[in-house]
Amino acid sequence: MLRFQLALPADNNAPLPVCPENRFGLIMVEKDLCNSCLIAVRVLRVSLVDELEGQIESLVDVLVSREVFTRDDREEVLCQPGPRARVRKVLDIVECKGEEAAKIFFSVRNLHQASRGLGKDRHQSTDYNKVKQKHKDVLRRRSESMLFYNTRHGEKILFSEHYVNLLLVDGHQGIESKRHEVLTFGQKRLCLQQKSTHMHRKISPKELFASASGNRPVKKVLVTGAAGIGKTILVQKMLFDFGRNKDYFSFDFVIHMTFRDLNLIDEPTNFRELVLRKNRHLAKELDNILGNDDKLLIILDGFDEFRHYRSCDVDVFVTEPDEDAEVKEVFGSLMQGELLPNAFVMVTSRPAAISHIPVGCIDRFVLIAGFSLAEVQDFFFRYFQDAALADRMFMLVSENELMLTLCYIPAFCYIMCCILKENNDFCRESPKTMTDIYVQYLVALLRSHTQGRAETFLQGQGSGTVQQLSDIVLKLGRLAFQKLMEHQTLFYSSDQDVAALEGCSLVSTFLDKTLAQEPGCTEEIFSFAHLTVQEFFAALYCAASDHPLPVGLEDTVSLGQAANNGHLDLFNRFLSGILSERNASFLSRQVGLCCQKEKVDTYRRKIVTELTTLCENGAHMLNYLHCLFEQQDPSLVLAVQPKTLRVNVCDETLSQMDYNVIKHFLNLTKGKIKELDLTGTGVTYEALRDLQPLLLRCESLWLGENNLDMETVQVLSDVLQVSESITHLGVGWSDIGDDELVALSCAIRVKKKLKELWMEGNRVSYRGLLSLSDLTPDPLRKVVAVWNDLTDAEPVTVSTQDSITVNFTDDNMWEAWGEWVFKRCELSSNEKLLTVLHKVCNISACLEAEWVMTFYRQLAQLIKSRIECCTEDDMCKKLRKFERILKLW
Template sequence: MVEKDVCNSCLTAVRVLRVSLVDELEGQIDSLLEVLVFQEVFTRDDREEVLCQRGPRARVRKVLDILECKGEEAAKVFLYVRSHHQHSKDESTGQPKSAEYKKVQQKHKDVLRRRSESMLSYNSRHGEKILFSEHYVNLLLADGHQGLENKRHEVLTFGQKRLSLQQKSVVQRKITPAELFSRSNGIRPVKKVLVTGVAGIGKTVLVQKMLFDFGGNKNYLAFDFMIHMSFRDLNLIDKPTNFRELVLRKNRHLAKELDNIFANDDKLLIILDGFDECRHYRSYDGDIFVTEPDEDAEVKEVLGSLLQGELLPNASVMLTSRPAAINHIPVGCIDRFVLIAGFSLAEVQDFFLRYFQDTALADCMFTTVSANELMLTLCYIPAFCYIVCCILKESKDLCGVSPKTMTDIYLQYLVALLRSHTQARAETCLQDQRTGTIQQLSDTIVKLGRLAFQKLMEHQTLFYSSDQDVAVLEGSSILSTFLDKTVAQEPGCTEEVFSFAHLTVQEFFAALYCAVTDHPLPDAIQSKASTEEGTNDGHFDLFSRFLSGILSDRNASFLSRQVGLCCQKEKVDTYRQKITTDLTMLCENGGHILNCLHCLFEQQDPSLALGVKPKALRVNVSDETLSQMDYNAIKYFLNLTKGDISELDLTGTGVSCDTLKDIQPLLLRCNRLWLGENNLDMDAVQVIADVLKVSESITHLGLGWSNIGDDELQALTGAIRVKKRLQELWMEGNRVSYRGLLSLSNLTPDPLTRVVAIWNLYDTEQESVCSQETITVNFTDDAMWEAWGEWVFKRCEVSSNEKLVMVLHKVCNISIHCLEAQWAKTFYSNLSQLIKSRIEYCTEDDMCKKLKNFHSSLNP
């Protein structure tokens, strides 16, 4: 309500300030007008109408008149623009700017425009360049730290994350580059901005767009200078340096005025692109600073000082990074977090049209992709959209069915690019034994695979020409087909830097190498049949899925026919047996099973699932934000099994009403169903109630911390009465009051032998219902709570710090010193030790503070 009142006061404020605004803005109305047009508050026709007025004061009045007709939102943007202009004007009066300063400024803009006026298109021919198109990736301003769980592969998480951001329009909104450094709260300006996004999403394109606009005198960001630095270049510096030298490496034309540029650091924007590509980002030490531009230190220390405001404290800094690296960034100094959300559905269609250059063909191909959930989700990533288009262009000649798995897509991508490279069909190459063309291609692919594999093991995505694994590929004609090349320049030294077109392409080639050679499987994926798997950060998840798909009979045969590479028969048989063994053990011990299910899905062989015969069928996919691809893998496996599902754990997966409807046939087979830590509305609860009404199997239901209240509980109560099969109902941490509990009273102790309702809402009349032994509203049964404590602690152990803090908020919201039971003392003591160990290795300032607060509360 307060926010709404503030918003509604904007137009009134413009009216009240009208007279003073005419005096204040007459000297800057033309530049302010350009900003209003850029922000799409004013149209070009509006601008012409304003410019027709005689004199600046008349123009200001006309602007105010037009605002009256445009309403509250326009007035709000106008006040922000006016405030930002005034702030810039006030600060700029502190340092006089000479004619030479302005001359160098224009020279710098010319240089930036020339460097950034064109970009390589994903589907351009070698050497072909195009100008920036009007189709620009969407930006969503994220309210707070939007770190993706490193436990999941970021590309696979991306589609679901993007949809989630689109739905939260109240909290997150689309922004333009002009708003990146706007005042976040109306009081202090935004100085440090972190832009994140998955590989191939357009972070570097965003940077280039900003440089291009700045070079074209679009001064909407109100900076005098922009300095761009790429970590790909900075990686070549292996000795102490200083910030002045870093700037001059590629900007010698700034030498004469650099002192004045530093003196006006409030008008300076420094862009640091690709933090995740920094060779040493994992070893960054935030406690070593330099304070002067001429002070020598390691590159990471110079840039860290800049980011944390120790060096040039008034300068603005924009840092771009993939999500996987943001835990190594001192986020405490970041004023704004921005997530690049890639293409919208309309932009995917536009990309198809530009690629195929035929409306009918583009529409047909887009329809094909829309029918494939996997391909459509990944098309939101611009780089991957090209991969899909490349496949579709050749799909009619490759196979008669649409790709079903990730491996299918990438194998077809490999063959499509090989065909494009050789300008002939793969069959022709196979017949041309005399030239050995296919053998040469196969050898090169294996070498590429070895490079991909070795660097994946070392967590590297950039490869330098001096590297031995790169040197063996020198002279290969298809190198440019799969590797992107840039040239990093160091004074007196030039070195080529290579990377695969996309992170997932590197993982695919690494798996291909492992499949067609005698190289053993990495230790990290040798055994997945352990409940400790959650400690894995998921670095090899997609690699193992590709490996499984390549080692399937159908894709091994496809690979042999099209590329001439053969998977080792022994390795195929061994890996298939490994999947069956791992799935059996994971089902029995309740270990985290999702990636193993994906590996099974990649095989597309129903006979494998028939070999999985656990003593109890337990499927644990908890603590993952599941995408449709994940549910497809889960359904694929469970639909191939028969009988009851002993346990299905969907705790903290973001499950929705639509998802529950989709998997409802599976829910009917569950004995134990855990749906806690999901935001379940009445529609979702109604689906669960429908299951309870007809299921002959379900005996245990977990709905802890799922935001259910009395109305939702009463819907469940009515359903429980129908079959009377449910024995235990866990609903801790919800909004249930005495009224809701009362609805359960005639269902206990038959059929409900246990109802757990701690951490709910009660009133003073709760005594009668809470006196029932089967309804637990406090910590009484030591044996029960000891088992509960062990379960929670195991979840905490395998959780990321972000997830751990969420759990701590729930289990530490009571006075633990009131719990004298031995189980509680053990539980909270172990929890305290876990938090202490996490603090020791935590590199994120904000997260470290949160963990320390919890540690202090447990150890007063």
């Protein structure tokens, strides 16, 4: 079929060439369109909307002057909500007016485009550039001061003098990891320093939107990191640099919003209004700014604090900046490219919330890894402003493993410096737990601010001062607790618990106050300086008030559902530490907070009872071990006396602090460890070497779903050569090959104690299996090697070994395997359950046995019960998908 370029007439007689500035004017259309501008209006409709949205008002004025449009037509166009809607209305009116009107429309449009091309540079250099510079000045002014958690009123700390570089790493580590991330940082930090950079590429802020491959543009960036790791500081750094005209930013405008502010909006709104809430100076040029969205960066900070974060994967979209919708729909449309498709977007969040972002649209995942050791030292120097004093304080911290690990997180590094400064070292023995650090932080700030800002208050109250302090802390704690249970981090001045703090001079020590502009009014908004501070005060309130203790440490309907995704993990750890005898006594003396002895005793008995039960049934217990560690009481560990000692910490990337609490518990227990489950924990060579003395006591050791390289396998080999206990070893889906298996087989021959070896889902070939032939059936009664690289003909020496399983033949064995997997599913969170389902739902390709039918029916029933209790729409959708698959069985 013949096609040609469309050249639309400038008037009734002569054609006018298409303007070079027009991106959409050169289009191939059917031959019979050449004499019909009316048809061209319909064919080019989508392109015309994109092309004309930034100039429609002036184009309409010309059409009125040419008497194509009436004044009523003009009013009808201008009443439309937004420039794109106005273009559509113009095209509708042109179609109604017929062919002659369409010819004049294209004539006006082409002439308008040509004149716009000539005047574009002039326009960009006047009003647009003037607003651009004003916006940079505003951002620089807003970001030039750094707000620390106890900055005095009127105190100005320059950002440029106190900012310490953060380590940004390209890529993310386990998006389904949901547990509280404050303490999971330490091990990640060490791994990043020790592993080669080909796995995790270090990047700078200026490279965030630069494509590493150059093939795909980076439009949407998700920045994640632990609480206090520096996400907001990174945002401030970018705003500060943009405001100072740093040349590595190619954007014309940077729009900054926080999800804390977005939480204040209860009614439908639109993106234009969201921008203007804090950027009224952009109003005059906002149409041009949004029209040039390929030069626009939108930064959205603190997604995990968004009250609607569970329901942002929306099905209802807005496409115009002026189109009203719920805030979550505006955000979802922006992320999925329905709104401002050419704009660049950066979102920051704690890892616990990021699975609720529509991640299919994310072009780059960036992990903030906090401070390196050198940067911790730099922070100490900038804080103390004295090299000798900073060195002495840093050496003091370096001697304490917990404190040094926490200092890699900027927020904790600051808290540590604050304690050191206010107390001239430490007011008692060095902190051993996180609660110890926060207790000293509380006492240090109370002492500092009551002396420096409320001296008359102290002198006037005399012996009643301590009671006054305890009342204030309890009021703050009640506010923190009530809002934590409701997933809230912002509190209005009209809130009853906030009103109870009115007139207290100490409130500003722990609460930040901002003013929120609402239609027709201005309201004060309060928040704790940091979410971890809110969690600490909530635990103080629960410990020292009449409020009953939580029913369970996980605070969920059942361990398996894990509905809070770690929401209260840190709260529970703080609660345990505060209810320890040493911290309870210290708080009573220093702050007047008295924990009832009955409550302390009840909590201690509860930990012993629940840990004993968990050891016996093999359920997940990591957060309980942290709570036990916070108590720092060896007698409490000794009171845990289960009939069988099972330690299950699977399916969670373990940090150095996690390993510390595991060792703390196991070093104080006696006898054999029936089972140690480290499945899917990201275990490393260093961690396994550190645990080696404890591994010698294990009977069953499960290390599946970890990347076990030769170094790590060598640690296992050393254990097998010495241990008199280990009889069961699991290394399934751990990426081991023939060489690693040969190393293990050599070690097994030394003691010949190992009875079962599970290594499904690896890279083992028949060559590797042959290394086990002389070990079966004695001592190895069972070797499971399904889902390996067993594609060649089976050697006779393997085919005659009944104890070596390379395919699904033994129903009894696989029924037992199904029971083990199902139990694991019952105890897993919904996120981990999905991970397991992806694997086990593939076994149908291999099996048609009766036990598989039973297994799948059990899983379907489990999924149904999870859906009934699930409150997250996105999670329900994913679970229903597997429910439909399993119903086929």
